[in-house]
Amino acid sequence: MAWRIGLTDPLDEEGLALLREDPEVEIVEARSPSPEALRELVQTCDALIVRSGARLDAGVLEQAERLRVIARAGIGVDNIDLEAATRRGILVMNTPGASTIAVAEHTFALLLALLRKIPSAWLSLREGRWERGWFVGVQLAGKTMGLLGLGRIGTEVARRARAFEMHVIAFDPYIPEERATALQIELVPDLDELYARADILSLHVPLTRETYHLIDRRAFEKMKPGVYLINTARGAVIDEEALLEALNTGRVAGAALDTFSEEPPRSPILQALIAHERVVAVPHLGGSTQEAQRLISRQIVQQLLDALRGRDFRNVVNLPFPEGVDYRTLAPFMRLAEVIGRLQMQLIRGRIHRVEIDVRGEELRAVLRPLGVALLKGLLTPILGDEVTFVNAPMLARERGIQIVEAAQSILGAYAQAVACRVLSTQENRLMVGALFAGEPRIVQVDDFPMEALPRGAVLVMRSRDVPGVIGRVGTLLGQHGINIAEWRLGRDRPGGTALSFINLDTPAPSTILDALRSMPEIEDVRQAFLPETLA
Incomplete structure (x- = not known):
């Protein structure tokens, strides 16, 4: 029997060809489907390939009678109800990293266009004027490039900045010093130093609670006067009203914006930003290259087919059922481990370098490895957002110098079944123990303090x-x-x-x-x- 695969958005020809060539695949195309058409796809398909426009909430997924996989051609999965999908046993996957090079190159395209005033010079020439004196620019060589975030894209931007003979500094408390040194990047200890020293500030962080409006009025006040700001991350990382004020006062010499808090941008603040004489703005084109779209299409199709055949579950953002283990039994402990990790990352000071895990109960010891993965996923999600999956969490932890090990000595109290995590950072250590109460996670110990917290x-x-x-x-x-x-x-x-x-x-x-x-x-x-x- 063929797999019915629904497409809500166009794929690149190479990805589409992979589907068409597979004899076990039947393609159902419904471009930009209405709510009714989307519900029909969910009811009748084994898998869906979607982008950000298709909203798969719990109500829609209630119709999922045979759906096994939702494949998001891109990174963000905020349009998919992960809890509802997991409850129904539906795998949700994305394609992190497929557009890394495209976004890094786009960062420099925007930067050069801004500093050399290319858009306004082109418009002037197109209108028949020859006004060279109006368009004196700024060169990159010798300037300090400040990177907020040193993940995949930030690293690629740093490599290109070095080629332009720039000095590169970065703030990322989750990257080990050794990795930055190998890339010839100077890690700074805090945001204040990054703001004070950067001639050009480029943003490469996901949108999380911690990064929402991170670049606000107080941040602009701490920046070097005449700084240039580049944003190819997420629009809401910047308080856009504060940016407009900083541009008007001259605190910020110019800004290049690829993303906005509202897309398409309609608010008066965003319209004023886009029209500002010292702003270069484009409609979210970071990953819009032929090569990136080909890679995304090939990658999502190959991942989907592998998952349907049970070969591989890479880039799955919710948990696949572990082989030989009843997921319904394990899932509450996975949630417990993940919430412990989330708490640890948000409470710890300093850069984490070691994580110790301990469990009580023979059933849990048999699944120590997936519990450790869930712990790492929780630990990294507050700083990396949707990029973290149960598949890539160990790799992302290793890249950040975080080692997870089973505790050499028991760190648990008197609970029949419990999960414990001790985190060691450059500034402090913290112990957290969790258990299930009526199937729901509870924190039962923090350091030496017993409690029963929700x-x-x-x-x-x-x-x-x-x-x-x-x-x-x-x-x-x-x-x-x-x-x-x-x-x-x-x-x-x-x-x-x-x-x-x-x-x-x-x-x-x-x-x-x-x-x-x-x-x-x-x-x-x-x-x-x-x-x-x-x-x-």
Whole structure:
């Protein structure tokens, strides 16, 4: 019986030819399908190849009677409900890395167009004017290129910057010093130094809670006057209103923008940015090369066919059923390990170099390896976003100098079944233990503090002196700013000693509230983490 594969968007001819040549494949094309047509595809196909336009939410996936694979031709999978897909046993895959070279080259195309004023000079000449004096540019040689993010694309941009005789500095707390040194890149210790030294700042980070509006008014104030900004990452990494102000004041000499927080850009702020005389803007063309589209098409088709035949599950962003293990039994522990990793990455200070995992229970020891992968996926997702999968998490961890090992000595307490993780960084070590309560993840120990905390939503993790009045003062401060406490769990080392609070909030606390909490004399430290309400 042939596999029915639905296409919601065009593929490059090479990818399409791979499908057509396969005798076991029947192609169903429905370009830009209506909601009704999309539901019909979901009902009648074994696999779908989609781009960002097809929205596969839980309601649509309820119709998935035979669907086995959703293949996203691109990186982002925010248009696919991963939890709903996983619950129905549907694999979801993407193609990270296929457009790396295209985006790196595009970064330099935008940079050169901006610094040499090519678009405005071309328009002037096209209109019959010869105005060379208006278009004196800036050269790259001798300038300092600052990279925010040193993943695959950032690394390729760095290599090209070196070819232009630029000095390259980068901030990426998850990249080991040795790797940067081998690439002749100077790692800087913090964002402030990156901002202060960069003549040109190029953004190469995924869009996560931590990077949303990372480049804001305060960031612009810290930047070198006359800096040039290049964004081929995600539009919402920049506070675009703050960028417009910085351009108008001259703090930013020019900006080249490939992406926007709203696409197509319609808001007055975005329209003003696009029309600005010192802005070069294009409609999200980073991966739009013939070569990249061919590679994406070939890669997604080959991945899809391999998955359908059970040969390989590379770039799967949700978990395939481990061979010989009942996924329904294992899945809650996978979620537990992943949420522990997410918490660890958001709470730890310094660069992580070692992760130790320990489990209690013979059933869990038999699946220690997939639990370790889930832990790494959780650890890396806050910094890398959709790029991380259960397949590539170990490789991405190795690239960042993170070693995961089974703990040499038991680090668990008295739980029949539990997962423990100790993270060692350049600044501190942290232990976290989790267990399942009625099938749901709970954090039962942080360092030496026992507790029973719900790892869900916005969370404050607060270390304080165990003295009267702390809970009242913290609750009053949050209440005065309209922040409701959903749960408050507390552990302490001894009466009158140190207490650790795990506070679930209905809404995140802004940085001003965190600063106010840190200023209280009884509070030693407070950090905020963001966890999904559910995990796929």
